[in-house]
Amino acid sequence: MTRDTPLLLPMVQKLQQWKPLDEADRDAILALPCRAETLRPGGYIVRQGDSTTTSCLLVSGVAFRQKVVDGGGRSILAIHMRGDIVDLQNSLLRHADHSVQALTKIDVAFIPREAIVDVAFRFPNVGLAMWYDTLVDGSIFREWIASNSRRDALSRLAHLLCEFGLRMEAAGLADRLCYELPMTQDQLADALGLTPIHVNRTLKRLEELGLISRTQRSVTVTNWANLARVGDFSCDYLHLPASTPD
Amino acid sequence: MTRDTPLLLPMVQKLQQWKPLDEADRDAILALPCRAETLRPGGYIVRQGDSTTTSCLLVSGVAFRQKVVDGGGRSILAIHMRGDIVDLQNSLLRHADHSVQALTKIDVAFIPREAIVDVAFRFPNVGLAMWYDTLVDGSIFREWIASNSRRDALSRLAHLLCEFGLRMEAAGLADRLCYELPMTQDQLADALGLTPIHVNRTLKRLEELGLISRTQRSVTVTNWANLARVGDFSCDYLHLPASTPD
DNA sequence: CGACGTGTTGAAGGAGCTCAATCTAAGTGG
DNA sequence: CCACTTAGATTGAGCTCCTTCAACACGTCG
DSSP states (O other): OOSSSOTTHHHHHHHHHHSOOOHHHHHHHHTOOOEEEEEOTTOEEEOTTOBOOEEEEEEESOEEEEEEETTTEEEEEEEEOTTOBTTHHHHHHTBOSSEEEESSSEEEEEEEHHHHHHHHHHSHHHHHHHHHHHHHHHHHHHHHHHHHHHSOHHHHHHHHHHHHHHHHHHTTSSBTTEEEOOOOHHHHHHHHTSOHHHHHHHHHHHHHTTSEEEETTEEEESOHHHHHHHTTOOGGGGOOOTTSOO | OOSSSOTTHHHHHHHHHHSOOOHHHHHHHHTOOOEEEEEOTTOEEEOTTOBOOEEEEEEESOEEEEEEETTTEEEEEEEEOTTOBTTHHHHHHSBOSSEEEESSSEEEEEEEHHHHHHHHHHSHHHHHHHHHHHHHHHHHHHHHHHHHHHSOHHHHHHHHHHHHHHHHHHTTSSBTTEEEOOOOHHHHHHHHTSOHHHHHHHHHHHHHTTSEEEETTEEEESOHHHHHHHTTOOGGGGTOOTTSOO
């Protein structure tokens, strides 16, 4: 490592999930020009409507994508954690069609679009890994379409709890059976296409069914197999490297 | 042109939407090895669960992506038309997490994954255009999440009619105000997360409101501005080249 | 002709929404 | 240290949009 604490290390770790990288690939990533920043909960990485020139790596904390519809309704489209390259989507397309915001306090690194594109084509392994990464994001979007379109409230919530736990575990940030879910019930509602009131009742039902227990924001899954069954959850769509089985 | 009728021409046309291509770029695409095939309505391009080795270009006709949930419920995730590279998603990830099927009779060209990746990195304009293409797909997925999560039936249906018309027009296949929508009400229901019965009633309401009229599968938009308003439709998320304004 | 896929309509039921009140925990300023 | 505020969680009651169940109409195709 050329520097003491490489800011972009989480990006290397994430991309290696998709494609083995050699020394040169890794160095190229770590040498990317970037600007570090810390945001408080609610702070914006990009705002819907902005024109964009930088991409953004999430270095620590949790963030989310959201889109405003019609009369002020919000839809949360994705949740992101350490290592996620959070704004390739908006930056390559030059025009943000949705916002990305901090859920917790987060550390981010802004990287100029040109630098990303340059590395992607000079180091094909890196480029391919980034391409994979956007495709996996797409796969998760598709699962969310199916979930919010065709599953009932109980199933949707169970599904989200499985996905979040498993992704946190895959990122080495938590145990799938016990983690902090840094979302208010309002935000859960916007992610699931429900009202906060109904989210509250549905959480209660998951508890009564003996599938989870919770205190404040922390979730403990007391019966993973049944939670996954209720949520119709299969981890295929996450395309995780073959180490974390369902 | 090296051959009489270049099978892969629609791919060139589509990618040029995202990025200007020079002679060499175009030739490289047209020279891609591929296998042509014709499928009847309902025929599979890929099946959920298959392992994949080829990508697929849609040369003519209309296709759709779908995912099966829990007890036989289906969710239609996207609709595709000429020029769409329909299976980068599954092929690069090597494992199909959803199916892609013909909606009408379609002509397709299967292209080996390696050839795609090879061209993408030897011709960066092509690679970037393909990357854009997958990002635009992602953008459309996000809009569908928001739509199926936060809009009511009338709005969802109006939104879908606007999107389909505009995309057909952008692909040079139809007029946004008058086109063939090759979907049964059952399929519309699966795309919108509704029941076919409710789709039927909602179509009727759109007619009664004077926004559309229809005979068989053909749709005529009688009031685009109001249809777009009801559907909360803005074409931003399609990232179309600056020629087709909303 | 009968069968099947698709579209259309009616009536009844339910999952989730809206409106509204109450409760808790965590600040914040005096 | 305590009033005061505020964001979030929780609970109740009534309503509605959409679903489910059930017929029936229409065209195509064996």
